[in-house]
Amino acid sequence: LERFGPRAVAVRETPALLGQADIEGLVRDIADGLAEWDSAAALGDSLDAIIARMACHGSVRSGRVLRVDEMNALLREMERTPHSGQCIHGRPTYVELKKSDIERLFGRTR
Structure with missing residues (x-):
């Protein structure tokens, strides 16, 4: 991720692990979570949540x-x-x- 203006980021590349994941949705989910973190403990829990989101967004979806x-x-x-x-x-x-x-x-x- 790179800064792409005051309220935007550019995704230059993604881990192969994510495959055909919904990268836009994943980045939005992570950004929403960042806004809610207010302590180191919350950050640790949130990192687990990010990993879970990455797994979910990288999964085979219905259809x-x-x-x-x-x-x-x-x-x-x-x-x-x-x-x-x-x-x-x-x-x-x-x-x-x-x-x-x-x-x-x-x-x-x-």
Whole structure:
């Protein structure tokens, strides 16, 4: 980030870790948080929040179409990642369905 006037910043580059993240939204979220920090303890908590925001903004969002190789890479990474069953906000990242659940969803139960 670089200063780009009295009330603006320029984003020159972003970490590869963020991928196709919503950088504008992330920077706005961080700026909003900066305005609220008033102590070192709050800053430490807020740094954790920034990391969580970066993870969220860098995530695969609803409606994004993934290629098969991207899906497989994501699943392999989830297998290696502790606590990958939920996002930083506590929402599930996947659900496990039994074969009988899928059959019921498609009206194939006997």
